[in-house]
Amino acid sequence: MKFPKRLKPLYEDGLVDEVIRQLMSGKEATVYIVRCGSEIRCAKIYKEASKRSFKQAVQYQEGRKVRNSRRARAMEKGSKFGRDQQEEAWHNAEVDALYRLADAGVRVPQPYGCFDGVLLMELITDEEGQVAPRLNDVSMSAELALEDHAMMMKYVMRMLCVGLVHGDLSEFNVLVDEFGPVIIDLPQAVDAAGNNHAEWMLERDVNSITNYYAQFAPQLKGSRYAKEIWALYEAGELHPDVELTGQFKEDNHTADVDSVMEEIKAALEEEEARQQRLREAAGMD
Secondary structure (H helix, E strand, O other): OOOOOHHHHHOOOOEEEEEEEEEEEEEEEEEEEEOOOOEEEEEEEEEEHOOOOOOOOOHHHOOOOOHHHHHHHHHHHHHHHHHHHHHHHHHHHHHHHHHHHOOOOOOOOOEEEEOOOEEEOOOOOEEEEEEEOEEEOOOOOOHHHHHHHHHHHHHHHHHHOOHHHHHHHHOEEEEEEOOEEOOOOOOOEOOOOOOOOHHHHHHHHHHHHHHHHHHOOHHHOOOOOOHHHHHHHHHHOOOOOOOOOOOOOOOOOOOOOOHHHHHHHHHHHHHHHHHHHHHHHHHHO
């Protein structure tokens, strides 16, 4: 197969030796199966911003930190240099997320680096060495659905433990090999602490995955993993070994406004009395 134009620099630098075939083309990138020495890997070529159909990119980038102040100012102004830096940040976000999540115990493809908008990473395969199927192409028993869903909820939780929300998680962004699910496609990963949409995105991620597994294990319907995980996160009680239950009870306690106002009134009266005593003491001097 001919080398795509964007892969030629990697060929010239000895990073890629052969392009075997195109694997897929999506809303943000085109992925090729390539040979790197004796290894078969993936080359993910990110599409230019004008050609990406991924919507609301700004919403996903909210809260991402740029260490270089010059770059940050350029990105804010939207200059050509700033747009180039924005693209580089978009590409590097996936590499950074892959390393962080692997360290956190989340199964993701191993990255080998991002070079001029091309991400080299591990090719996930099945038992026969063929490209692993996406979750949406997999049928399973109720028992396996419950097992894999529990693993996915653990991965979502571990992602949040290191401050990340996938932001676009669904049965189309999960591969399945002989050991279970592998999460892919992370350039839009959200900074949980810095993004105002993080809670909503986490809930959408969890509900999307749960609804898929619920086709095979209906007992998953009605579970509330997203609410449970986010509540633990907000309370500072989330850690990688938390045992999730899928249950969450809303706090429907209504504040006793009258009692609160009485306490405020009493505190004000007490402060006024203290100030009066101070004035009287000052007058005696």
